[in-house]
Amino acid sequence: MGASQKSAFGLLSQDLFYLSQYLGDLAYFESAENYKRTIAHFINLLNCRPEIILVDKHPNYFSTEYGKQLAATYGAKLVYIQHHLAHFAGVLSEHSLLTKPEKVLGVIWDGTGYGTDGNSWGGEFLKFENAAFSRLAHLSYAPSILGDKMALEPRISALAHSWQNSDALGMLKDKFNAQEWELYQKLLNTDPPLKTSSMGRLFDAIACLLGVMDTQTYEGEAALQLETLAQTYVNKNEDITDSNYISQISYLEEISTTTILEGVVCDLHKGIDKNKIAFKFHYSLVKMVEAVAFANNMEKIAFSGGVFQNGLLVDLMMIHLKANFQLYFHQEVSSNDENIALGQLAYYQTIEG
Numbered sequence: 001m002g003a004s005q006k007s008a009f010g011l012l013s014q015d016l017f018y019l020s021q022y023l024g025d026l027a028y029f030e031s032a033e034n035y036k037r038t039i040a041h042f043i044n045l046l047n048c049r050p051e052i053i054l055v056d057k058h059p060n061y062f063s064t065e066y067g068k069q070l071a072a073t074y075g076a077k078l079v080y081i082q083h084h085l086a087h088f089a090g091v092l093s094e095h096s097l098l099t100k101p102e103k104v105l106g107v108i109w110d111g112t113g114y115g116t117d118g119n120s121w122g123g124e125f126l127k128f129e130n131a132a133f134s135r136l137a138h139l140s141y142a143p144s145i146l147g148d149k150m151a152l153e154p155r156i157s158a159l160a161h162s163w164q165n166s167d168a169l170g171m172l173k174d175k176f177n178a179q180e181w182e183l184y185q186k187l188l189n190t191d192p193p194l195k196t197s198s199m200g201r202l203f204d205a206i207a208c209l210l211g212v213m214d215t216q217t218y219e220g221e222a223a224l225q226l227e228t229l230a231q232t233y234v235n236k237n238e239d240i241t242d243s244n245y246i247s248q249i250s251y252l253e254e255i256s257t258t259t260i261l262e263g264v265v266c267d268l269h270k271g272i273d274k275n276k277i278a279f280k281f282h283y284s285l286v287k288m289v290e291a292v293a294f295a296n297n298m299e300k301i302a303f304s305g306g307v308f309q310n311g312l313l314v315d316l317m318m319i320h321l322k323a324n325f326q327l328y329f330h331q332e333v334s335s336n337d338e339n340i341a342l343g344q345l346a347y348y349q350t351i352e353g
Contacts, residue, residue, distance in 0.1 A: 003338075010345055020042065051076050054067070054344040055068070056082075056086070088108055088126050088302065089347035090304060091339070104127070104298070109308065121198070122139075122198030137255055144196040145184065172208070200220075203307070204222045230282045286316045309334070
């Protein structure tokens with residue numbers, strides 16, 4: 001059934017996999033109706049009857065709810081599959097790695113996905129070995145407040161990631177009115193029940209600290225502008241192996257973002273060019289992947305998730321990691337949620353044998 005915001009479904013029939021066209025955000029009535037019509041069209045066209053329905057673990061996805069309806073209608077088996085495991089399985093399937101004995105590190109970075117611990121995931125390091133998937137490490141959790149508003153307003157992501165950093169708070173206070181500031185501080189000081197490891201929200205936070213924008217007019221706008229700043233630095237400098245904010249990872253259960261945030265704030269106080277800071281942030285993420293891969297003796301690394309629509313980040317990964325690792329990126333489907341349907345099927349077939 002795929003995901004919900006960037007939807008596409010897949011259907012396996014007679015050992016052939018059919019992936020639908022991009023069907024849009026299912027939060028909109030027209031998209032949801034078209035999604036249902038297109039599924040019915042595929043079923044009729046292939047003259048098949050669904051026996052197994054694969055859905056995302058997120059309970060509020062329209063695709064999950066409709067999958068439950070279809071399972072009831074057809075008497076089909078309903079299977080829930082975690083979002084980032086689907087991302088990982090999708091890119092592994094494209095490169096025929098699901099049947100190989102070597103272990104693979106999955107770097108799955110996006111805005112959000114429902115985690116098995118009830119939190120919002122999105123900065124994940126996963127492992128595939130011997131037909132088994134596991135969560136190896138993740139970005140340290142930050143408070144997730146105000147629901148979807150956090151994804152729309154980078155200033156909230158910046159506050160959530162740096163609310164215990166007094167220097168950062170001084171930079172952010174003017175971005176909120178007095179009532180907002182008081183309310184948000186209370187929310188952050190009462191141990192929010194939901195936390196996030198999202199790399200997308202970290203991009204938003206850094207963009208806000210650099211003064212890129214406080215609120216977005218479309219999804220991913222802040223991250224795109226942050227990439228543009230970093231690319232501007234690259235275009236003006238031949239040496240793009242600058243110092244980075246991640247020198248080492250002290251422990252792997254949670255990869256702390258504190259060092260990155262402190263580095264950004266310190267550089268801002270020093271008056272360092274914002275293009276350079278944006279580049280250092282991107283390069284730090286490359287070093288983070290490298291450190292996790294070395295620490296876990298991984299030679300193969302597969303990448304998926306909407307963050308890898310960032311062309312500069314992909315280029316930096318390829319430039320700096322290819323000498324020591326085999327790298328795998330999506331080739332046939334997008335790195336964002338359009339690949340979830342493929343990944344759901346690949347994951348299920350691998351686990352079920």
